[in-house]
Amino acid sequence: MSEQYVCSLSAELQQKAKLEVNEDPDTRQKKLDQLRHLFKSRPDILFRNDDAFLLRFLRNKKFDVQKAFKKIVHYYEVRRDYTDLFGTFKPLDYKYIFDAEMEMVCPGRDSDGRKVIIARNSRWDVDRYDVAEGFRGSLMMMETILQEEETQINGVVLIADYEGYTMKHFTKSKPSIMKKMSDIYENALPLRIKAVHFVRQPEIFSKLYSIIKSFMSEKLTKRLYFHGEEYGSLHKYVPSSMLPADLGGQLPEFQNKEWRERLLASNEEFEINNKYGFPKAVGSLGVADVGEEPGAGIAGSFKRLEV
Template sequence: HPQFERAHLQQFSIQKQSKAEMASAVDDDGPYTYDGVEKRFIKRAEKELNEKPAQVTAHIASLRRWLGSMPHLRCRTDDRFLLRFLRVAKFDQSRAQMLLDNYLTIRKSPKGTPSWFDYPSVDSPEVKEYLSHPFHVFLGHTSEGEGVYVSNMGYWDQQKMTFEQLIRCMYMSVDAAQMDQYSQINGIKILVDMNQANRNQMSFFENRKNFFSLMRNWQDAFPVRIRTVIYVNEPAFFDVIFTLIKNAPFLKEKFKKKLHKVGKDYARLRKVIGEQDADRLLPKELGGSNGTLQELMEWTRNNFGSERMHREWRLQRQEMEVDESKRLPTTKDYLRTEDSAADATTGIQGTFTKLNVD
């Protein structure tokens, strides 16, 4: 019935608190329950992620035991945290273990990028600058429960924020996305709006280490199911960077197939998002009716001030540690590094001599 369908879709609107937001807001140390998660998504998790509700507690306990047997790792062990990794790994314990190890390593080990996760105070100048512009905006959920986000580095004023400060703040936003149960089950779609991007802002891609670490972190160390990444309004010089990304040998083909460019073809953008959801989710700047990006940033500002996010960041500071001197041989090759990934360094070294883009 049309009226039922309209009401059903409205529950995903960012203008109202969706069930997904309520579900993710409950993040305590007690046993995991499916409170706030629609039955149809519980069934989808069972079908697509091998998540059998009756066995979830046992799977979490198994991952917790493995974590306790790793002398080089110290980490929080609450149900909801560990479940993120099991879901992305489709309840394959070996994959979940590697993902969790990588997650900790990029944050706390010299093998990763720990300075990128040395989060500033929410009252710091860089966070205030970050929250004053729509760098990373949650648009809502599709009718299939996928979280949709738009990122725009074009607002980056290099006189006010360094590249590292910007990445820290963006990773703080990514932490929020990882907590959303609907996105854990159904995945996320990321729009990268390059409407205001310029060559200087993109120059960090000339740094081979930055490029490798950014791509590696997303692919191998974040408990996030990325459905698609859509580049919008990209300038001509981005063709060079996009080709570099698509040809990077350390990126999996499955990941590369999720990357799309649509330019200013908003009709194609709507198709990739889903025609039934596009107008409701897309901001006015991208041809939709979901308010302006600045208006939608209010959700991010509120999220940064929430107790659940402060708890998340506090646990990362206090409850996570990696001691490489105690790492077991069986885990030494879990995280690909620039030095160890010979195919990555040799395959892109020539490209990184200089990006001659106009």
């Protein structure tokens, strides 16, 4: 049995959750029970069903149970179908990606309580890392960030730094991968993307953007901002106190040591979460790789659905 959910949101954030995502403490448990009941319609999926996990999806869909259920199903579908991104999904197997520091989770939060993440293309060595490897690291980081209830309510802001992006990078940026990432970020992860800021875009970026835009929803395209080398316009949205010096910020450098260590320490959590979803092919002993009762390595965090 999983531990009973205890809300960690401040009184102010609980009020915001009520206004923005229709979360009502008086009906929260009822909504969770309704969502779990829908799992019976998909016996082919082993659902993770602890309160904390399910609340991510209910909040993302403003407590519309049917929509939250649809998103959870798609969450498991992409993990099954996009094997180039989810085939091996454990942080310790991709320590070298985190060591490359392609992304930075900025310290603190902006004025709206949102986490700010910078993706830096200049750290992507196309001769060493396939684009799918970099995206896999990004997805692991997002899964970890989504554990924060404050982020579930306030959302995230993404900064895409295209300094050093060349034709070589462009040829490695496969449209098929871009389409999958767009699908995951918008349709599978319970992530509230509040804004995407592009900075230091080279001329070739226009070709990449034409591809990216074709996969984005109209809602997200309205949240895109382009700054080039004009950091002052970026600072109107993201305070300079959160940004590294080369983006006109007050932080001395672009680094992600704290988050890298946090991800690597969470390997067991990922291993347990990976056991949920669609059963894998039956092994040589006739036992499915997933679909069995996940271990209790993280006490009280997970609970198998009993139908």
